Amino acid sequence: MAAVVLVHGLYHRPEHFAVLAERLRTAGTEVVVPELHRGSLPADTAAVQAVIDALPAPPIVLGHSYGGSVITGVRGAGHLVYLAAFVLDAGESAASLGGASQQLQDAIIPEPDGSTSLHPDRAIDTLYGDCPEPLAARAVGLLRPQAPGCGRGVPQHHAWTKTSSTYIVCAQDRAIDPDLQRRMASRCTDVREWQTGHSPFVGQPDLIVELLGELLATHNPPRRNERVTTTR
Template sequence: MTTPGAVLVHGLWHGAWCWDGVRAALADRGIESAAVELPLTDLAADTQATRDAVDAFGRPAVLVGHSYGGAVITGAGTHPLVRELVYVAAYQLDDGESVSRPGSIGGLPDTRLGEAMRVSEDQVGLDPGLAARLLYGDAPAKVAAAATARLRPVSRQVFRGVPEVIAWRSVPSTYVVCADDEVVHPERQRAMARRATRTVEWPCGHSPAATRPEAVADLVAERVRALS
């Protein structure tokens, strides 16, 4: 039997690089992993890129999504090699919902993310100062500065995408609520977490892959080993 592993999906403005610390920690635990590089052009393209990455991984996988990556794994998680979904401060969307149209999880408190966005005709970037505060407020200054310097604009279309299928209805899922998050409000996370099979809550900000990669790796490794 092929040993299972993990496929990791980043959020908006990021790249596969944001999982480097987690992947190193997973390797230390004997867990194979791959990180998807999303085009961030629209949800359909990001979903297809993730399904292609699972194909290339070629073994049973736990599919992990951070933030917007949750919308991606919701659509991509019906891939036959995906055995479990892990949402990290992520958009565990339901039918008809998108990142900008939250449907039944609407009406909950917002954060300052909208204030940080810099919108042009076809792209959305982030103000560097506010981005460092909101995404990496609990990270060491050097970590926050290095990560913020690598952020890239995304297409406006990504905010409107609705998953074509809802994988968590048929695939087990774990939701990690980040209780001090300043990007996706913790109350919104808790509402989405009620859709998951199981929930854990951590006292951290939006980017635990940067601030607590060992804890992320421990959780992912636990879920991977549960497949064996």
């Protein structure tokens, strides 16, 4: 069975995927959650690429929000999942497509070192407004400052043009306009729409477990060191 790579968004950490990752592992799936915050889109993409290259077979790679910009630039994925995420074409960046909603922009706090952080109360409403309060509070507590410029990064490769992909529109999202999500989703092989906010991995992880289980059941890539032989 293929592994799953989970790629978080801006301000987030791998720990935001902890419940989702544990449920997938309990079901027997290998899960890898790389740490971003490498300072730029190319550096973040390289970190995820290193994870993909170390796996024995092409994995299913899920990117959330800015994580979509990251997974757009990777090679060697078996299937891409964009969760309320940016599907960028040549010359595009998350910022150039519209980026953060006004509500999310209003939650951003400039820091003295040039980084930004999110106002906790506004972040709860914007990112986790449909999540149970204890889960939302924990998620906000995990948020970290973000280096500038990542949202203006432009991928040099566009994996979705050659790799099958699934887009999940989060119809109640307050961080990325659902209409923008629908426009980007038109670039993907398959589109689903959920009545959730921006972060279903916090409030409704079973939705993602079910989707990934469905994809894993039909995704059986050869190991990288296997050669396909033909008979004449």
